Amino acid sequence: MGDLRHNPYESVEWDEVRHHEAQLHAHTAHPPTDGHSGTDPPETVIDDYHAAGYSVLALTGHEYNISEPTWPWHEWDRDPAQLGMVAVQAAELGGSDDGIDHDLVSLFCDLADTSGLSVHEALDAIGEAGGLAFFPHPSRYDDGGDWYVEYVESHPHLLGVEVVNAADRYPTDRDVWDTLLERVAPDRPVWGFANDDYHGRGEPYTFDRSRNLLLLEELSAEAVREALVEGEFFYQHVVEGDPPVVEAIRHDPDRAELRVEARDDDAIQWASAGSVVGRGRRFRYRDADVDGYVRARLVTDGGSETGTQPFLLE
Numbered sequence: 001m002g003d004l005r006h007n008p009y010e011s012v013e014w015d016e017v018r019h020h021e022a023q024l025h026a027h028t029a030h031p032p033t034d035g036h037s038g039t040d041p042p043e044t045v046i047d048d049y050h051a052a053g054y055s056v057l058a059l060t061g062h063e064y065n066i067s068e069p070t071w072p073w074h075e076w077d078r079d080p081a082q083l084g085m086v087a088v089q090a091a092e093l094g095g096s097d098d099g100i101d102h103d104l105v106s107l108f109c110d111l112a113d114t115s116g117l118s119v120h121e122a123l124d125a126i127g128e129a130g131g132l133a134f135f136p137h138p139s140r141y142d143d144g145g146d147w148y149v150e151y152v153e154s155h156p157h158l159l160g161v162e163v164v165n166a167a168d169r170y171p172t173d174r175d176v177w178d179t180l181l182e183r184v185a186p187d188r189p190v191w192g193f194a195n196d197d198y199h200g201r202g203e204p205y206t207f208d209r210s211r212n213l214l215l216l217e218e219l220s221a222e223a224v225r226e227a228l229v230e231g232e233f234f235y236q237h238v239v240e241g242d243p244p245v246v247e248a249i250r251h252d253p254d255r256a257e258l259r260v261e262a263r264d265d266d267a268i269q270w271a272s273a274g275s276v277v278g279r280g281r282r283f284r285y286r287d288a289d290v291d292g293y294v295r296a297r298l299v300t301d302g303g304s305e306t307g308t309q310p311f312l313l314e
Contacts, residue, residue: 008191026195058107163193175274191309264298
């Protein structure tokens, strides 16, 4: 194995950043519908995530239920600045009669209708509007990781895939991620997202169980966007007990070593191509039998998990 080609955390000033919880896939009851949508009004979803400690929230109305994104929050008498939050304009595209046949979450974008568009054309429209995107719950489909390659390679603003959805409804989502990384790394990073896909407390989804932990020096829409683009975040999934806390990630190029500083060394695993290729806080990548990438995951005895974004290896 050669050198580390890309470390998404290389520019993080660990003494300066704060961890900000971000929920990027949450549904509401706006507008009211008898179809598959959220059961809580936007103001309730905003208040609940705010009370749970989140500082970044995207309300992702289904394309087949909305005519425009559930944004801005002032329409529901909520001011993100007063709440100390960033409201991300977003939508879950797909599923309408004439729209794309594969769900796609758009961020920082007003696109809410993909009628007559292919997936490539929808991604083009998001890019032209200055937005970002990721594919949710990829294991819901029978496509496998190979299906996503052409889209990732063609659209730089397509950031990645959801690797944990709700209470890990699709456990093979991370397998899809690994397959995709095997195909495109080290030329292209693919970030992994975790989200509640919230639909309501009475629905078979979750609240505050799957999230993204952004590393920000300041809380602003610009900083949130930059962290998502650069991969300066972790994904987290709560099963039993709090997920592990990563305090810093260090790189020693002379020793060809990545090191995770965390409160529980025993929880650290290094994964590549769907297999565990190392354990413990230190990983010597020139000594390892991996090709293209490696990622760290910290798993507690209760199953709660914190995962890094992939480190690209040449």
